[in-house]
Amino acid sequence: MPRNKAFDYQDKLKVARDLFWKKGYQATTMNDLVDALAINRSSIYDSFGNKHDLFLKCLHDYIQEIETNYRASANKGASALDSAIIIIKDIVKNILVDTKTCLAINSTFELSRIDEDVNQMLKQQANNSIKLFEGLFLKAQQEGDLSAEKDPGLLAYFVVTSFASLWNADLLFNDKKRLYQLTDFLISVIKS
Known part of the structure; x- marks a missing residue:
């Protein structure tokens, strides 16, 4: 008869995740x-x-945790554009609070070129994020809060790929004021 596991699967998964996060x-x-x-x-x-x-x-x-957090942030907005901006600002808050760099970003740079499974998983996550932002930007155009001349798909792609730059800036320069300036600049590009 098989033995019952004497540990919590999710707890151990989190411990392993933290170890991979710390060491790579x-x-x-x-x-x-x-x-x-x-x-x-x-x-x-x-x-x-x-x-x-x-x-x-x-x-x-x-x-899954990232995507849940993005949706929760999006639900805080009074409008679609506000929701997109809240997601961005919540990511920046996380950058400033968390002592670890995003595991997806770390994994992208460490493994994406050499591990097809990791590449596909990260690409799917990025595409999900792009679709979320694209939907918000399309709705913002319908609500009149975003210029009709903006390409919602390209703008969404730009925003999602900018997250790696924000993490990078924090890691290299550890300058909170500059990180907020970069965030404001990103938001101004969306609104312009």
């Missing part, structure tokens, strides 16, 4: 995972698969 995928070993999760190697394989499978599960879990 390549630098994280199975021994690191065994130590951090405080479960034996065979339990990791039985419950999560190999290191790559575990990483994909962690990344998927993180992406």
Whole structure:
């Protein structure tokens, strides 16, 4: 008869995610995972698969969290344009509060060129974010808050790809004032 797991799957997934987040995928070993999760190697394989499978599960879990946060931020807006701006400002708040760089951004730079599974997962997440912003920008045009001359798809693509630049600016320069200026500039490009 199979033994019942003596641990909470989601809790252990979060511990593994935090380890990958801290060390990166390549630098994280199975021994690191065994130590951090405080479960034996065979339990990791039985419950999560190999290191790559575990990483994909962690990344998927993180992406779901991001998308939930974006939708929650979007629901705060009084208008579609306001919702888009709130998402951007909430991301910047997260950049300033969180001591870790976005796991999706880290994974993009570490693995996207060499790991097709990670690339596809991150591309899907980016496309979901682009669709969210594009929908908000289309609605903002209908509401008269965004110029009809703007291409909502291109603008959405620009906004989503700008998030990596905001993280980059914070990491390199650690200048809160400059990060707010960059955010204001991004918002002014949307509104102009």
